[in-house]
Amino acid sequence: LNEEIRCIGCGAVIQTNAPGELGYTPVSALEKGLENGEVYCQRCFRLRHYNEIQDVQLTDDDFLRLLNEIGAEDALIVNVIDIFDFNGSLIPGLHRFVGNNPVLLVGNKVDLLPHSLKRGKMTQWLRERAHEEGLRPKDVILTSAMKPKEMDDLLKTIEKYREGRDVFVVGVTNVGKSTLINQIIKNTAGVADVITTSQFPGTTLDRIEIPLDDGKSLIDTPGIIHRHQMAHVLGDKDLKLIAPKKEIKPMVYQLNEGQTLFFGGVARFDYIQGGRRSFTCYTSNDLKIHRTKLEKADELYANHVGEMLQPPRKDEVDNFPELVRFEFSVKERSDIVFAGLGWVTVNEPGAVVAGWAPKGVDVVIRKSLI
Numbered sequence: 001l002n003e004e005i006r007c008i009g010c011g012a013v014i015q016t017n018a019p020g021e022l023g024y025t026p027v028s029a030l031e032k033g034l035e036n037g038e039v040y041c042q043r044c045f046r047l048r049h050y051n052e053i054q055d056v057q058l059t060d061d062d063f064l065r066l067l068n069e070i071g072a073e074d075a076l077i078v079n080v081i082d083i084f085d086f087n088g089s090l091i092p093g094l095h096r097f098v099g100n101n102p103v104l105l106v107g108n109k110v111d112l113l114p115h116s117l118k119r120g121k122m123t124q125w126l127r128e129r130a131h132e133e134g135l136r137p138k139d140v141i142l143t144s145a146m147k148p149k150e151m152d153d154l155l156k157t158i159e160k161y162r163e164g165r166d167v168f169v170v171g172v173t174n175v176g177k178s179t180l181i182n183q184i185i186k187n188t189a190g191v192a193d194v195i196t197t198s199q200f201p202g203t204t205l206d207r208i209e210i211p212l213d214d215g216k217s218l219i220d221t222p223g224i225i226h227r228h229q230m231a232h233v234l235g236d237k238d239l240k241l242i243a244p245k246k247e248i249k250p251m252v253y254q255l256n257e258g259q260t261l262f263f264g265g266v267a268r269f270d271y272i273q274g275g276r277r278s279f280t281c282y283t284s285n286d287l288k289i290h291r292t293k294l295e296k297a298d299e300l301y302a303n304h305v306g307e308m309l310q311p312p313r314k315d316e317v318d319n320f321p322e323l324v325r326f327e328f329s330v331k332e333r334s335d336i337v338f339a340g341l342g343w344v345t346v347n348e349p350g351a352v353v354a355g356w357a358p359k360g361v362d363v364v365i366r367k368s369l370i
């Protein structure tokens with residue numbers, strides 16, 4: 001390629017040599033794209049046409065460089081997180097990098113949580129969790145990138161806090177940042193304007209800029225992969241199954257000590273001690289929950305993973321990591337969170353439970369959201 005060509009989806013420099021890396025597109029697709037005047041990298045192409053998630057490799061070094069660049073700017077930082085996966089959304093050390101720049105925390109995918117949940121309560125919960133991580137956002141707002149009508153509120157809030165400055169949108173992969181940016185583009189500039197916008201000169205990283213009224217820009221940045229998410233253990237198809245698409249219907253289970261719940265074959269919840277009590281499961285409506293006896297759980301899993309307990313599917317079982325156990329003694333009403341999959345709320349304190357997830361995926365306890 002003589003001339004730098006950029007993907008109109010994510011702004012990455014198009015390359016045809018390294019599949020799986022930023023900006024890759026097959027030669028044939030590039031030729032077609034040039035004919036139509038719309039060149040997408042393979043990732044954005046798939047996202048647009050098949051709604052498929054494809055990870056782009058952004059190394060930790062590149063991401064640190066990106067954060068440092070942002071720290072040196074005078075800008076509003078918009079940190080998009082997935083409220084369904086708060087822990088998996090965190091950018092480690094973000095608060096150290098933003099410098100004096102104000103941060104607007106945007107909790108995306110609000111459409112997944114029960115409509116009965118009060119927004120005020122949820123934003124307060126998010127604010128508390130952010131403070132625990134050392135991040136002091138100027139404000140917290142909920143949104144859904146799937147719902148065009150939510151953009152008005154979001155754009156108004158951004159306008160309020162940016163005070164004539166540029167806006168940097170940051171987030172780890174899978175939080176819905178691309179979907180959100182696309183929605184913003186539809187609501188503001190229109191795609192044509194974005195393509196003709198020149199990229200920041202002299203920076204190493206790929207950004208897409210959306211022009212704002214006053215000559216400033218809203219700048220999308222590449223996401224970094226959060227490794228301890230289910231997304232990196234499961235294939236695309238299974239990921240679609242476990243990632244909730246619409247409002248979650250919580251499932252309440254009355255359990256006795258010594259009972260186990262399987263979430264397909266990807267996670268397991270053991271109730272060990274604390275008398276008969278109720279647990280509420282917040283996972284995708286498509287993921288089947290099986291109840292069994294704790295003493296039989298290992299055997300059941302060994303015999304039925306890939307069949308009754310799916311995902312993983314049968315042909316994936318051999319490559320699927322073993323489940324690893326984390327035990328918790330619950331002192332207050334809490335959620336046991338399986339990163340990227342959902343959580344089980346332990347409704348009253350005083351229980352001993354264990355959460356299992358594929359090796360490499362986090363299971364954590366937190367103050368309950370709902």
Ligand code: GDP
Pocket residue numbers: 047051053108109110111112143144145146147171172173174175176177178179180223244245246
């Ligand atoms: P990115 O990696 O942060 O750019 O995330 P994407 O925009 O690719 O979105 C990741 C997944 O989340 C996709 O399957 C999207 O369809 C989905 N998604 C994005 N925003 C929302 C939202 O507001 N609600 C729901 N339910 N799903 C969303």
